[in-house]
Amino acid sequence: xxxxxxxxxxxxxxxxxxxxxxxxxxxxxxxxxxxxxxxxxxxxxxxxxxxxxxxxxxxxxxxxxxxxxxxxxxxxxxxxxxxxxxxxxxxxxxxxxxxxxxxxxxxxxxxxxxxxxxxxxxxxxxxxxxxxxxxxxxxxxxxxxxxxxxxxxxxxxxxxxxxxxxxxxxxxxxxxxxxxxxxxxxxxxxxxxxxxxxxxxxxxxxxxxxxxx
Amino acid sequence: xxxxxxxxxxxxxxxxxxxxxxxxxxxxxxxxxxxxxxxxxxxxxxxxxxxxxxxxxxxxxxxxxxxxxxxxxxxxxxxxxxxxxxxxxxxxxxxxxxxxxxxxxxxxxxxxxxxxxxxxxxxxxxxxxxxxxxxxxxxxxxxxxxxxxxxxxxxxxxxxxxxxxxxxxxxxxxxxxxxxxxxxxxxxxxxxxxxxxxxxxxxxxxxxxxxxx
DNA sequence: TGGATCTGGCAAGACCGCCTGCCAGAATCG
DNA sequence: CGATTCTGGCAGGCGGTCTTGCCAGATCCA
Numbered sequence: 001x002x003x004x005x006x007x008x009x010x011x012x013x014x015x016x017x018x019x020x021x022x023x024x025x026x027x028x029x030x031x032x033x034x035x036x037x038x039x040x041x042x043x044x045x046x047x048x049x050x051x052x053x054x055x056x057x058x059x060x061x062x063x064x065x066x067x068x069x070x071x072x073x074x075x076x077x078x079x080x081x082x083x084x085x086x087x088x089x090x091x092x093x094x095x096x097x098x099x100x101x102x103x104x105x106x107x108x109x110x111x112x113x114x115x116x117x118x119x120x121x122x123x124x125x126x127x128x129x130x131x132x133x134x135x136x137x138x139x140x141x142x143x144x145x146x147x148x149x150x151x152x153x154x155x156x157x158x159x160x161x162x163x164x165x166x167x168x169x170x171x172x173x174x175x176x177x178x179x180x181x182x183x184x185x186x187x188x189x190x191x192x193x194x195x196x197x198x199x200x201x202x203x204x205x206x207x208x209x210x211x212x213x
Numbered sequence: 214x215x216x217x218x219x220x221x222x223x224x225x226x227x228x229x230x231x232x233x234x235x236x237x238x239x240x241x242x243x244x245x246x247x248x249x250x251x252x253x254x255x256x257x258x259x260x261x262x263x264x265x266x267x268x269x270x271x272x273x274x275x276x277x278x279x280x281x282x283x284x285x286x287x288x289x290x291x292x293x294x295x296x297x298x299x300x301x302x303x304x305x306x307x308x309x310x311x312x313x314x315x316x317x318x319x320x321x322x323x324x325x326x327x328x329x330x331x332x333x334x335x336x337x338x339x340x341x342x343x344x345x346x347x348x349x350x351x352x353x354x355x356x357x358x359x360x361x362x363x364x365x366x367x368x369x370x371x372x373x374x375x376x377x378x379x380x381x382x383x384x385x386x387x388x389x390x391x392x393x394x395x396x397x398x399x400x401x402x403x404x405x406x407x408x409x410x411x412x413x414x415x416x417x418x419x420x421x422x423x424x425x426x
Numbered sequence: 427t428g429g430a431t432c433t434g435g436c437a438a439g440a441c442c443g444c445c446t447g448c449c450a451g452a453a454t455c456g
Numbered sequence: 457c458g459a460t461t462c463t464g465g466c467a468g469g470c471g472g473t474c475t476t477g478c479c480a481g482a483t484c485c486a
Contacts, residue, residue, distance in 0.1 A: 014462090017462090037338060037340075038338070039252070042442090042443060042444085043443075043444065043445085044442090044443070044444085052464090053463070053464050053465070054444090054445085054465095055445095055446090055447095055463090055464085055465095056463090056464095057445095058445080058446095064444095120337070121337045121338055121343075122338065124333070124334045124337060124338065125250060125251070125334055125335065125337065125338035127250075130334075134397055134399065137390075137394065137399070138399060162400075162401045162402055163410070165400065165401070166391065166400060166402060166407075166410055167414070169387070169390055169391050169394050169399075169400065170384075170387030170388075170390065170391055170411075170414055171387065172390060173386045173387040173388070173389055173390020173391060174382070174383030174384065174385075174386040174387040174390075175383075175386070176386055176390065177350075177382055177383065177385060177386020177387075177389065177390075178379065178382050178383055178386060181350065181382050184347055186347065186350070186351060186382075187375075187378065187379060187382065188375045188378065189375055189379060194379075197376070197379055198383075201380070201383055201418065204417070204418070204421055205414065205417070205418075208417055227432090230432090255472090255473060255474085256473075256474065256475085257472090257473070257474090265434090266433070266434050266435070267435095267474090267475085268433090268434085268435095268475095268476090268477095269433090269434095270475095271475075271476090277474095
């Protein structure tokens, strides 16, 4: 902007108006990305859905890719926070912790199909996001392995090593695929069964890895 | 074409030339889709990579989406054929059959990273392909459930039902995620271990479903 | 050899998205 | 009130893609 915002307008200070516009763009970004997909995430569509003039796009972002990244990071942060909170609030028991984490993820991502599309579909296809998704996958794998170590003890953890990481990747991939299949109505179970049976598989595989590692 | 091909040229009959051009476009399509992604799959790029004039695109396809679908179908057909052949040639034993199928899929998709990208990435993001991918996922799930029924018997299969389908989706999702993680060098195992450990998990989950179904 | 067909190259017109710049009206501050 | 700033709308140059049409040279068939 040639003339940076300084003055209050409509009783709202300049900094807050900027923040509101940025938030409106992000909300529009989640909407577009989660329904139409990355191909339709254009400056024009974004501003039209946000009810803003195109000029204001460049006030908050330089390119559409920046919006892509910001939307993705927002959803991932929300997901991480929900999982961490759920695990912290669950009873001190392997299965209860696992169930709480799975339930938090499933509920967040199936309550809002846009978020699930962002995480499971759009994150893969765009170059900028795929690198980020790899980081996220590593983080979730580490989180899962770390949780398992807390319950099975550090000595067993040492034995587990690559096997544990491999199993964690499998479980996360299976959870992702089962969520997308469920959202397509391709899994003849209700959401509670989805959570319960996923927990069963997490526990089964976790115990198997410890036993055999 | 205003004047349909009739005459031989360069010693090659018209129908064969058409088929060669179509095949060249499909090869270019796999190349572009598997490296650059759907965004770069344009008429111009396709014909440039195929060494053809843009006019010839419309001889074999009406839109770029048609190329997308043809490339995807080709890869899936190849994958299905490799799996079916591997299963048919394997010893009559649960684990051997499972291992053969997994090895065939892993080898085909990791030998050619373009195919893995088409199947695991591009198939999700494009509307035309995502519907197709859902069909493919159902087919693979049915194939896996069917194979399991052959070994555990029809009576147990009846008990298994939705549980078996759910577990099959999980295993296929896990296999997909582990392959993409392996291709990113995020799994500290070699390809034989990837196959062997995947087989372990398939057998583990399969037996669990039958036991508990 | 002459006419028909095949081939690659090219360009034009249309559409779409990007990004900048200009404008008039509304709201604010001194 | 007057000057400044904020706001939405819009137009235009730029680049990319699509699709059709034309052309000249190469090749084939009669």
